[in-house]
Amino acid sequence: MAETDKHRNQMIALLNALEEYYRPDSGIYVTGNILVHYCDEAGEWKFLAPDIIVVKGVEKKDRGSYVIDDEGKAPDFIIELVSPSTKVEDLGNKRVIYAGWRVIEYFLFDPTGELFSGPLRGFRLQGNDYVPMMGARLHSKVLGLDLVVEQGRLRLYDPKTGQRLLTHEESEAARRAAEAKAASAETKAAQESAARQAAEAELARLREELAKLRG
Secondary structure, three states, X not given: OOOOHHHHHHHHHHHHHHHHHOOOOOXXXXXXXXXXXXXXXXXXXXXXXXXXXXXXXXXXXXOOOEEHHXXXXXXXXXXXXXXOOOHHHHHOHHHHXXXXXXXXXXEEEXXXXXXXXXXXXXXXXXXXXXXXXXXXXEXXXXXXXXXXXXOOEEEEEEOOOOEEOOOHHHHHHHHHHHHHHHHHHHHHHHXXXXXXXXXXXXXXXXXXXXXXXXX
């Protein structure tokens, strides 16, 4: 559960951007803050609620919860938005559990920028444990996207296009701006065409008057 406005807004922005990006693909499930049920080594049913998960190869549909045994696989990608009350758990117990689930990539982001020396940390599964990713711009092989911190917010970029993934609101705003630009261009073209026709008509009139005068 989001603990602050920053955590909530960050989670919504990431979910919207990923949902928009994977909208055409019916075999990729994106969700957040949903109960993920699993059976531990002792055979006891337990659950966690990761902030962001992406699962490839399962049906995209609404779920009340995500049961790993029923779905046949665990999430491939997880982001946790770290807070003072979750820092120890996110870095410790959850890291062990997610490695046991075989989650390929696990990212931690601190929206406050106060808990780590750098707000973004990434880990990729190798063997039975995670190996830290290095650098300010971290690449997710699972998503094929780069994770970048900009002005205190975690954003996603497509390295093939260099473009930032947009949220639903940003996509709609971009669409409206493009439509407005196209409409403005059409209006300008119509005005220029009308002005050109008027100028051609005036030139024809002047030529006709000149011809009469010479006659």
